Amino acid sequence: MSRRSALLELAILGLLHESPLHGYELRKRLNATLGAFRALSFGTLYPCLRELVTRGWIAENTETTSLPESRTAATGSGSRRARIVYELTADGKDQFQLMLSQTGPAAWEDDTFNVHFAFFARTEADVRLRILEGRRSRLEERLDSFRSSAAQRRERLDHYTTELQRHGLESAEREVRWVTELIETERSTTPATAPTPAPTTAAAVTPPDNHQAT
Template identity: 50%
Template sequence: MAAKRQQLLDFAVLGLLHEAPMHGYEVRKRLDLAIGPFRALSFGTLYPALRGLVAEGYLSERAAATPTTSRRPRIVYQLTPLGRERFAELARGADEAAYDDEGFALRVAFFSRTEGSVRLRILEGRRARLEERLATLREEHGSGDTWSRLLTRHTEESLQRDLRWLADLIAAERGSPVHPGTLTDPSHPAFQAPGRATT
């Protein structure tokens, strides 16, 4: 696994285990459900990563108290104090990897454990990245056949929607004035995943 993706996976696992100890199957299920870059993650990738985190002292492991039908005991992984420090160190990072499609989705998943100043840098970096993408798209607008133009328009609308979502989050981080109740309402677009409409 490439070093960048390995670091993302380590960050994701340490972040999940901040909540509670989990066995490998539960970690994989949570990654599949909640964190974009690691949907459909194989056990062949996850278990070596867990073993590596144990070897580095970031996780401890123990046999589950509840027996299973399998002959092998189910292993439960728990964050160590060193693992908490490592997660905090990774959460303080705000390099370009935090702005790309995979890194950004993962970082937002753990924003509740990220310092406000770091959240703001990541949000602003992501906004700059999408603004560049939108500008490039507009330069090429109108080229190609009808279907290509339709796809371009759809992509442009998606980028604009994501940029509005980011603008709401940035305003909240900066403490900018907002309309009463705007960011306290869970149905507000700022609390929805980009591209997901509210009902």
């Protein structure tokens, strides 16, 4: 079972959910729209696309722009040459929804969170809330370890390292506030149909912490 970066597979299926795309354009959107994949290599993308085809989740349509011998300068859309356009299949849509409903610890880590969040419009409300709360727990956990380790070696670091730590801490605190606002928005816009047994609002969110020590 080649894991093959389930995150990349999820991102590809999600982008193809909107419209069929060819590899080059897919890579650009992976870099731009999602927060991850800053410089995804074609040596990663194309093998992944091929595997998704063999699994039947996407289909490969060779774009035979039969454009005749004329230059077709009129069409500004510019179909340049035969491109391989990938399209989501029915099985691919099912798999995408299945992946979105997975709320494992992999959903709120640094790299994965942005991708999951970008597809929240197609994610169920309770899953959205669980991922946001997991993300906040993860951030606060890191904040705690940062602050405790900072207290230990007060005067050991020079000015620049201290400044680096301070900026990192501040960024993490800002993201906590951002996620908290998102959680409150989720709670106010969705009725209280929470399946979690936490009726009281003061239940301190009960984050779905990883009960499984990896």
